[in-house]
Amino acid sequence: MINILIVDDHPVVLDGTKTLLQDLVNVQIETEQDSAAVLSRMDMQTFQLFLIDINMKPLNGIHLSEMIKKKQPEAIILLYTGYELTDYYELLVEKKVDGLLSKLATKEQVIQTIQAALRGEILLSADFLDFVQRRSHQPNRRQEVLLSDKEQEILQLVAQGYTNKAIASALGVTQRTVENYLSKLFVRLHVESRAEAVIVAKEKAWID
Numbered sequence: 001m002i003n004i005l006i007v008d009d010h011p012v013v014l015d016g017t018k019t020l021l022q023d024l025v026n027v028q029i030e031t032e033q034d035s036a037a038v039l040s041r042m043d044m045q046t047f048q049l050f051l052i053d054i055n056m057k058p059l060n061g062i063h064l065s066e067m068i069k070k071k072q073p074e075a076i077i078l079l080y081t082g083y084e085l086t087d088y089y090e091l092l093v094e095k096k097v098d099g100l101l102s103k104l105a106t107k108e109q110v111i112q113t114i115q116a117a118l119r120g121e122i123l124l125s126a127d128f129l130d131f132v133q134r135r136s137h138q139p140n141r142r143q144e145v146l147l148s149d150k151e152q153e154i155l156q157l158v159a160q161g162y163t164n165k166a167i168a169s170a171l172g173v174t175q176r177t178v179e180n181y182l183s184k185l186f187v188r189l190h191v192e193s194r195a196e197a198v199i200v201a202k203e204k205a206w207i208d
Contacts, residue, residue: 002118003046006031007038007064008053013103017051017080020107024114035059042071049076049117051101054088055179062088062183063192065097076117080105087184089131098122147185147206154181156207159198 004027008014014031021029030047032038035056041047050068054061065077079088080101091097099117101110109123116123147155150171157167164182168175186192189200201207 001026001028002048003028003030004049004051004114005038005041005047006051007033007035007056007061009033009035009056010053013053017110020110021114023107024111035061035064038064039067039071042068047075049078049114051078051080051114054079054081054083054183055176057179060179060183060186062091062096062186065091066192069096078113078117081180083180083184085125086127086131088187089128090187092122092124092128093132093135100124147201151181151185152201152206154178155185155197155201158182158194159201159207 004021004024006014006017006021006029008017008031011033014033018029018031021027030041030045032041035052036058038050038059050065052061052064056064059067061079061081065079068075068077076099077097078099078101079091079097080103081088082103085100085102088097088100092100099113099122101113105113113123153171154167157170162170164175164178168178171178182194182197185197189197191197191200198207
């Protein structure tokens with residue numbers, strides 16, 4: 001029996017995803033709404049595969065994935081999101097996660113992706129090859145990162161001590177949008193926290 005843990009801070013999405021996977025055979029599916037409770041649950045139960053939402057509180061999916069890998073290196077981790085998967089391809093290349101899923105994926109796509117991950121395979125769209133090709137022609141990618149005006153503005157507000165909620169209010173967007181921007185920035189800047197992102201941004205003179 002394979003144990004899968006779905007981690008998402010939205011109960012409706014959590015229940016919907018669990019229902020979506022009911023057709024998987026020889027699989028026991030558990031759910032967790034509190035990302036901070038995942039590591040303690042791992043002390044009580046063994047999970048072979050984790051399906052984790054990227055944008056969560058208090059730990060986002062990227063940070064949680066790194067913590068799980070440190071605790072259980074053989075764990076299979078799939079991140080899923082309602083945003084563009086291409087923004088997270090770097091995590092696959094660096095082997096920080098074992099697969100990516102869109103929340104817009106069909107039931108068949110979700111099941112096929114999980115089954116492939118359990119076999120040690122990765123199912124990806126064709127544009128992943130374009131990403132790899134672009135990456136291979138940019139040996140100094142970390143030095144060549146370019147930020148949009150919106151990304152720089154968000155980092156500037158982070159540096160000023162604004163919370164995600166305050167940033168959302170200042171920019172007239174949802175808090176989820178701000179969290180998504182920060183999650184993608186963490187990947188692109190190779191950092192794990194707001195403080196590290198600010199340090200890199202200041203070193204690169206992207207913000208004051």
